[in-house]
Amino acid sequence: MHRTTSPLYKTIYAVVSAIPSGRVMTYGQIGQLVGCTARTVGFAMAALRGESCVPWQRVINRQGKVSPRTDGEGNLLQRDLLESEGVQFDRDGRVDLELCQWHGEGEQ
DNA sequence: TTGTTGACTCTGA
């Protein structure tokens, strides 16, 4: 945590940390919650670099697929972590948003 | 202060 101390970043991390196990959220959804665009959310996730306790693996794109990180193997690790949490992946590595997307604390 | 870059999303074909 060094460049992730911005108030907006902190808000994004708080929302991501609120995602329960076995559920996922999209960049656009989080962006709407914090008041910014999906690009900013993705930027905040990139700033984590695995140095934080934020469950970044539960954040995926609108297509229900993991984004191809600059690291390369990060998306594979993300899929493995989500499968461990009970998230079902499609043959193409896609997640059923209708089944796993989290709508809020009152949804489960 | 301006320009570039990035884990995205939308619209059109």
Added chain:
DNA sequence: CTCAGAGCCAACA
């Protein structure tokens, strides 16, 4: 349904 191009916001140099 999939593929491709343009737009948007925030951080960094």
